Amino acid sequence: MDVELRGITKRFGSVVANDGVNLTIRGGEVLGLLGENGAGKSTMMNILSGLYSPDEGEILIDGKPVVFQGPGDGIEAGIGMVHQHFMLVPVFTVAENVVLGVEPTGRLGYLDLKRARAQVDEINQLYGLHVPADTLIEDLPVGIQQRVEILKVLFRQADVLILDEPTAVLTPQEVEEFFGIVRSLKEAGKAIVFITHKLHEILEVSDRVSVMRQGRIVGEGDPKTLTEADLAEMMVGRPVSFTVDKTVAEPGRPMLEVSDLVVLRDNDEIAVDHLNMVVKSGEVVGIAGVQGNGQSALVEAITGLARAASGKIVFDGKDITHFSVRQRHSEGMAHIPEDRHKSGMVSSFTIAENMVLNSYYEKPYSKGMAIDWPTVHKTAAKYCVDFDVRTPSVFLPAGNLSGGNQQKMVVARELERQTKLVIASQPTRGLDVGSIEYIHSRLIEARDEGDGVLIVSSELDEIMGLSDRILVMFDGRIVAEFDNTGGKADRNAIGLAMAGATEGAAA
Ligand SMILES: Nc1ncnc2c1ncn2[C@@H]1O[C@H](COP(=O)(O)OP(=O)(O)OP(=O)(O)O)[C@@H](O)[C@H]1O
Ligand SMILES: [Mg+2]
Known part of the structure; x- marks a missing residue:
C-alpha cells in the first residue's frame, strides 16, 4: 500500500506546524523521519493517522483521495500509529489490551477471549514479537509494552505503521530486538514510518530519510550514502x-x-x-x-x-x-527528572507557571502573600529564548509544546537557577x-x-x-x-x- 501526503498544512493558532508538506510512504519500505524539536513530525503523523484533520491538503491511498474524521477512519484504511506515550490499560492482560475496542465476539455477543488469544499468538509468530498473551501489562518491561502497542496496530490489520520515537525509552539491547521486528514487518510488505532523534538509528534501519524543519520537508536522501554529520546539518541548518x-x-x-x-x-x-x-x-x-x-x-x-x-x-x-x-x-539542588510527565511538569499549566513550578514561593517571584506575575512572565520568556523552547507565547499550556520542547522547558527551569x-x-x-x-x-x-x-x-x-x-x-x-x-x-x-x-x- 502506498500513501501520499499532498500539500498538508496544519495551524495551531499562530503556529504553522505543517506548511505544505509533501511526502510519499511506500509498502515494503522504512521511511526515517527526522527533524528538530517542534519541526512538525508528530503533527504530520497525527494527521496521517486521522487524529487531526489538516487545514489544507489531502491524503491519497494508492492514488485515491481519502478523508479521515478520526483515528477510527485511519485504522479502517490500514494506517496505525504507535504514540510515544503508551496508551495501554495496566491492569488488563496483553490479549485484553490488544482487542480493546474491536473485541471478537462469540454467538450471543460475548467477548471471545479464546479467539483473541489465538489471533494474538498468530501475529506473535508472524513477526517474531514474543509477547506473552496472558500477562498483565503492568508486569511487563517497557520494551515489551511497546511491542504490545505494535501488536495492537497489527491486530487491526494496519499496512502502514507509524512509530513516533519508539526507541527513546528502550535499552540498547531492546533497540536491536526492535529493529529485528521492523525488518520482518518490512519483509511482510508493510510501510513503516520511523521517527527518531538518533541519527545512527536512521542510518541503520531506514531505506529512505526525510528531514523536517519548521513545518516543511527540507531534505530527503538515501541513508546508504549519507553520514550523521550530513543529517545533522540538514536538520538544524548548521554543522553540529x-x-x-x-x-x-x-x-x-x-x-x-x-x-x-x-x-x-x-x-x-x-x-x-x-x-x-x-x-x-x-x-x-x-x-x-x-x-x-x-x-x-x-x-x-x-x-x-x-x-x-x-x-x-x-x-x-x-x-x-x-x-x-x-x-x-x-x-x-536542581533536578532534571527522567520522566518529565510524572515529576517534571504539569501539562495543563502554562509554560510560565511550569517555569516557576518549584520556586514561585521564593524571591523574586513572591512578594508577601502574592505572586509577582510580571516577573514570572519576564523570566519565563527569557528562559524560553535561552533554551530555544519553541512557542509563540509563555501563556500557552505546556502540554501544547512538542515533546522535545517540553523537555527543554524542564531543563531550563532547573539550570537557570543559582544552584x-x-x-x-x-x-x-x-x-x-x-x-x-x-x-x-x-x-x-x-x-x-x-x-x-x-x-x-x-x-x-x-x-x-x-x-x-x-x-x-x-x-x-x-x-x-x-x-x-x-x-x-x-x-x-x-x-x-x-x-x-x-x-x-x-x-
Ligand atoms: N495540540 C496542539 N496545540 C497547539 N500547538 C500544538 C499542538 N500540537 C503541536 N503543536 C505545535 O506544533 C508544532 C509542531 O509540533 P510537533 O509536536 O509536531 O513537533 P515534533 O516535530 O514532533 O517535535 P519533537 O521532536 O519535539 O517531538 C510545535 O510548535 C507545537 O508547539
Ligand atoms: Mg514529536
Whole structure:
C-alpha cells in the first residue's frame, strides 16, 4: 500500500506546524523521519493517522483521495500509529489490551477471549514479537509494552505503521530486538514510518530519510550514502558538534556525599544496596548502567522523592537525609527528572507557571502573600529564548509544546537557577542534536561555576562525553569507577562492568 501526503498544512493558532508538506510512504519500505524539536513530525503523523484533520491538503491511498474524521477512519484504511506515550490499560492482560475496542465476539455477543488469544499468538509468530498473551501489562518491561502497542496496530490489520520515537525509552539491547521486528514487518510488505532523534538509528534501519524543519520537508536522501554529520546539518541548518567541549575539571569540596545508602522498592526489594559515592564541586560524575539496576531509586532518594531506608545523604556539609523535596531545592539542588510527565511538569499549566513550578514561593517571584506575575512572565520568556523552547507565547499550556520542547522547558527551569548541585536523569531524552549540544554545554557551564553535577543516562555516549569520572551501577551498588579525564576511560571495561563483571577497576 502506498500513501501520499499532498500539500498538508496544519495551524495551531499562530503556529504553522505543517506548511505544505509533501511526502510519499511506500509498502515494503522504512521511511526515517527526522527533524528538530517542534519541526512538525508528530503533527504530520497525527494527521496521517486521522487524529487531526489538516487545514489544507489531502491524503491519497494508492492514488485515491481519502478523508479521515478520526483515528477510527485511519485504522479502517490500514494506517496505525504507535504514540510515544503508551496508551495501554495496566491492569488488563496483553490479549485484553490488544482487542480493546474491536473485541471478537462469540454467538450471543460475548467477548471471545479464546479467539483473541489465538489471533494474538498468530501475529506473535508472524513477526517474531514474543509477547506473552496472558500477562498483565503492568508486569511487563517497557520494551515489551511497546511491542504490545505494535501488536495492537497489527491486530487491526494496519499496512502502514507509524512509530513516533519508539526507541527513546528502550535499552540498547531492546533497540536491536526492535529493529529485528521492523525488518520482518518490512519483509511482510508493510510501510513503516520511523521517527527518531538518533541519527545512527536512521542510518541503520531506514531505506529512505526525510528531514523536517519548521513545518516543511527540507531534505530527503538515501541513508546508504549519507553520514550523521550530513543529517545533522540538514536538520538544524548548521554543522553540529558531537563532542562535548570542556577543560580538565578542577574538583573542590564534596558537594554530595552518599554513605551506606539503602533504598527499597514498593515491594520491599532492595533497589539501592549500601551504596557509597561522592560528587565534588566542579566535577561531572556520570552513572553508567543498564536500566533497572537501581539508578532511578538512587536519584529519587537524593532528590527527596523516595525515602532512604538507612544510610546518610550529605549536601555541601549538611545532612539532608530527611529533608523534603522543597527543602533540598531551597538548599540549591536542581533536578532534571527522567520522566518529565510524572515529576517534571504539569501539562495543563502554562509554560510560565511550569517555569516557576518549584520556586514561585521564593524571591523574586513572591512578594508577601502574592505572586509577582510580571516577573514570572519576564523570566519565563527569557528562559524560553535561552533554551530555544519553541512557542509563540509563555501563556500557552505546556502540554501544547512538542515533546522535545517540553523537555527543554524542564531543563531550563532547573539550570537557570543559582544552584550548587545538579542531578540530571536522562537530560537529553527526546531532544534533537542541536538541543543536545546546547544542554551539554550548559551542564559543563554549571560545573565550571562550581556546581557538582551528577548525570544518569542510559546513553553511554552521553556519559562518556560529559563525565569527568564514571561510576558503574550494577544490582544496586557501584561496582566500578573510572577516571575519564580527557575522555580516556576504557569503553570496553565500562561495558563489562555494566554487564556485572566485577574485576577491572576497583569500586
Ligand atoms: N495540540 C496542539 N496545540 C497547539 N500547538 C500544538 C499542538 N500540537 C503541536 N503543536 C505545535 O506544533 C508544532 C509542531 O509540533 P510537533 O509536536 O509536531 O513537533 P515534533 O516535530 O514532533 O517535535 P519533537 O521532536 O519535539 O517531538 C510545535 O510548535 C507545537 O508547539
Ligand atoms: Mg514529536
